[in-house]
Amino acid sequence: MEAQEHNEHTQEKKMLPPPVGTFQTREELIKHVRDFALTQGYMVSIRDSSKDRYVTLACDRGGVYRKRLKTGENLRKRKSESRLTNCSFEVVGKKDDDIWILSIKNGVHNHEASNDTSDHPSCRRFSEEEVKIIRELTAAGKRPRQILKALRQKNPNLVSDSRNVYNVKAKIRREMVSGKKMGSSGGVATTLTTLSEPMVQNGVAGTGSSQAYLERKAVTDTRALAAELCRHFYTLGWFSGTGGSIAIKVHDDAIPKPSQLIVTSPSGVQKERMVTEDMYVLSSDGFILLAPVLKAYPHMPPQCTDCAPLFMKVFEMCDAGAVIHSHGMESCIVTLINPLSKEFRITHMEMIKGIQGHSYHDELVVPIIENAAHEGELIESLVEAISIYPKTTAVLVRNHGVFIWGGSWISAKTQLHQSGLDWTTPSHGPICNVNGFRGCGGNYNRALKAGPLSLNYMTEPSQHCILLDIEGTIIPISFISDVLFPYTHDNVEKHLAATYDSEETQIDISLLRSQIETDLERGITGAVPIPPDYVGKELVIGSVVENVVAMIKNGRKVAALKQLQGHICRTGFQRNQLVGVVFDDVAEALERWQNSGIKVYIYCSDSREAQQLLANSNYGDLRKYFCGYFDTTVGNKEEIRSYLEILRMVGVDKPTNILFVTDIFQEASAARDAGLEVMMSIRPGNAPLPQNHGFRTIESLLEI
Numbered sequence: 001m002e003a004q005e006h007n008e009h010t011q012e013k014k015m016l017p018p019p020v021g022t023f024q025t026r027e028e029l030i031k032h033v034r035d036f037a038l039t040q041g042y043m044v045s046i047r048d049s050s051k052d053r054y055v056t057l058a059c060d061r062g063g064v065y066r067k068r069l070k071t072g073e074n075l076r077k078r079k080s081e082s083r084l085t086n087c088s089f090e091v092v093g094k095k096d097d098d099i100w101i102l103s104i105k106n107g108v109h110n111h112e113a114s115n116d117t118s119d120h121p122s123c124r125r126f127s128e129e130e131v132k133i134i135r136e137l138t139a140a141g142k143r144p145r146q147i148l149k150a151l152r153q154k155n156p157n158l159v160s161d162s163r164n165v166y167n168v169k170a171k172i173r174r175e176m177v178s179g180k181k182m183g184s185s186g187g188v189a190t191t192l193t194t195l196s197e198p199m200v201q202n203g204v205a206g207t208g209s210s211q212a213y214l215e216r217k218a219v220t221d222t223r224a225l226a227a228e229l230c231r232h233f234y235t236l237g238w239f240s241g242t243g244g245s246i247a248i249k250v251h252d253d254a255i256p257k258p259s260q261l262i263v264t265s266p267s268g269v270q271k272e273r274m275v276t277e278d279m280y281v282l283s284s285d286g287f288i289l290l291a292p293v294l295k296a297y298p299h300m301p302p303q304c305t306d307c308a309p310l311f312m313k314v315f316e317m318c319d320a321g322a323v324i325h326s327h328g329m330e331s332c333i334v335t336l337i338n339p340l341s342k343e344f345r346i347t348h349m350e351m352i353k354g355i356q357g358h359s360y361h362d363e364l365v366v367p368i369i370e371n372a373a374h375e376g377e378l379i380e381s382l383v384e385a386i387s388i389y390p391k392t393t394a395v396l397v398r399n400h401g402v403f404i405w406g407g408s409w410i411s412a413k414t415q416l417h418q419s420g421l422d423w424t425t426p427s428h429g430p431i432c433n434v435n436g437f438r439g440c441g442g443n444y445n446r447a448l449k450a451g452p453l454s455l456n457y458m459t460e461p462s463q464h465c466i467l468l469d470i471e472g473t474i475i476p477i478s479f480i481s482d483v484l485f486p487y488t489h490d491n492v493e494k495h496l497a498a499t500y501d502s503e504e505t506q507i508d509i510s511l512l513r514s515q516i517e518t519d520l521e522r523g524i525t526g527a528v529p530i531p532p533d534y535v536g537k538e539l540v541i542g543s544v545v546e547n548v549v550a551m552i553k554n555g556r557k558v559a560a561l562k563q564l565q566g567h568i569c570r571t572g573f574q575r576n577q578l579v580g581v582v583f584d585d586v587a588e589a590l591e592r593w594q595n596s597g598i599k600v601y602i603y604c605s606d607s608r609e610a611q612q613l614l615a616n617s618n619y620g621d622l623r624k625y626f627c628g629y630f631d632t633t634v635g636n637k638e639e640i641r642s643y644l645e646i647l648r649m650v651g652v653d654k655p656t657n658i659l660f661v662t663d664i665f666q667e668a669s670a671a672r673d674a675g676l677e678v679m680m681s682i683r684p685g686n687a688p689l690p691q692n693h694g695f696r697t698i699e700s701l702l703e704i
Helices: 002-013 026-040 128-139 144-154 162-178 193-201 210-214 217-236 308-318 329-334 350-354 375-388 409-418 477-499 503-522 537-553 559-574 586-595 608-614 640-650 665-673
Strands: 021-023 044-050 054-059 090-096 099-106 180-182 188-190 245-249 262-264 280-282 288-290 322-326 343-347 363-369 394-397 401-406 432-434 437-439 465-468 599-603 628-630 658-662 677-681 696-698
Touching (some): 026 044, 026 054, 026 090, 026 099, 128 144, 128 162, 144 162, 217 245, 217 262, 217 409, 245 308, 262 308, 308 322, 308 375, 329 401, 401 409, 477 503, 477 537, 477 559, 503 537, 537 559, 559 608, 599 640, 640 658, 640 665, 658 665, 665 677
Parallel strands (some): 363 394, 465 599, 465 658, 599 628, 658 677, 677 696
Antiparallel strands (some): 021 099, 044 054, 054 090, 090 099, 180 188, 245 262, 262 280, 280 288, 322 401, 343 363, 394 401, 432 437
16 A cells, blocks of 8 residues: 555656647747646756757756866865756757758656755746846845845746845846946857947958057047046036046947947046046946056045946936936036925026027026945936936935936036026026025925924925916906907918028928828818928918918917917017017016915917016016916826826925916816816916816905
8 A cells, every 4th residue: 555655656757748738939849848847846848959950958967067177185075966857858940941940859756856946946037128127236235135025026026035036146246347238148259249330331450350440549538628627627626626426428429329438427427627538438338348547645545436326227217318417516406405305496597598409588497316335326316206207307415426428428517507596696596585495496494403404393285376377367258259360361472472491381281291191181271281381481381371361260279280380479579560468467466475485387379488578568567577488398288197297397385285266277177187186267269168067166266
């Protein structure tokens, strides 16, 4: 009876060979064998292969352990017993015409089945994506156990342990020294492959020699430029001692921007004494290709900047051409204005005009992340900030400094210069003096107390905003219908004829052409095709005018029409042929809100430029009261997502902190569904509201 039970147990533990059969590809055959092997408690590896002819798969416990040293007293011995048993199990796959046929050469094992898949080295290998994660977290200074935890969150079935992570980290460090890159299979590939084709195209001798490329003038000049900027930034106070760093892409028309080399400054070198030879050259994916030579005492051994992983992320996510990291005093101060704030906001500053996409009346928003003991540990926070603020060109680090980037070193430098705080900011901006404390808009309750700034007596500001429509809320609808529309109607042909060859008008026509194509597909009344440019200027202008007149007549509010109308009206305002007309209560209400610390924004279907023109009114220039302008580029005014986007951009704590005032029921409904407080504006000439609309109404902004 016992013998019978033992035989049954042995039968249950027997490891069967995979079922034979035919397969379409070599990879399909290998996967079939490995998947079946795991169910039986063993694993196979490729012993021999000719990719288009055959493949031999053997048990991964085949073979015997080979000693590292053959003879001598220092014979290296294993600390544990080898898992190899010289198992002779083997299967063969052969290609016959276009079919792969699996056969069993030896289906017997000489060892017991494994109880854990982690016993097999091939099961502990990392995928290409996992190797990339290890590389990024290694650059961020994470330990093997921390990296393993992150990997298991993505793949709960991962059988690798921290030793496997450590081995990959060690291989990465060796590659950093040798200038080589590890492939997903654990092999090695050179990092300058992307440079070969452009170099051949440029006729460089040596069929793409990486060393020859590193010695080219473009690389040398960029290294010299980086050194010069480091010295210059030191004199400006943007860099201090060894603090601060810069990274610049080597411009080469023959190489796509994402694949261009990167020149970056070293760590631990006095910035005022930087020279060309101190600069590092990195590949497009961050491997060191050229490092400085070791200098004599008292110089420290060369070391690439700790910011390199952060620079690489900015290059990857923002299509930047240069990144600057400054420890400037101003960038530290603004992060302390409100120690709890996640962003810095400022408007009505002349210097803002130098920052991409901003004018004097716009609000600049810069995200703030918390500092860490090592700069490499900031990478996760930096990535999150850029993801939340995709249009930003800077990220502040509290008590530390700022990262600023641009399409070129000139753009990055300009924006760093423009970001400097001017403590003479007029009181209408968000940097103002509230109860003796300068801070971003909002009210702070602060007790005067000796000693350093403490969170115990700082409270988070409560930010309240008003979002205003223009037509029917600030400006009478009659001004739009009786003044602006007729002016546009009468001047559209004249404007197009006078500015036809300008880039601005060509963009306007292109947008209208795209809109008309959509209108024609939808069967919109009044839409006529706009012919291509080659038929002649007169025919194109004639068809554009016909479409514009029809759109105005039908009350269309599409972005293409609004943009052209804004450009036409701009000329009228510049020539004093037009002056904005606002309701009598508007100027007084705006001044009252400003004095109360309430921020005011505009959301209108007109372009942002047109909104600012209308604010130049019969009551003077009202633009000083507005913190920002939103148009239909954020979305249609009757869609909920548009208001959610405005909430994100304004940065209030909760949606009810914004009051939206409009005369359009559909807009009010969308804003209410997004969580905003809403009031309906009842003005002369406004369309009647539906019965039981459910909104509070006002006849004057002074009622708010």
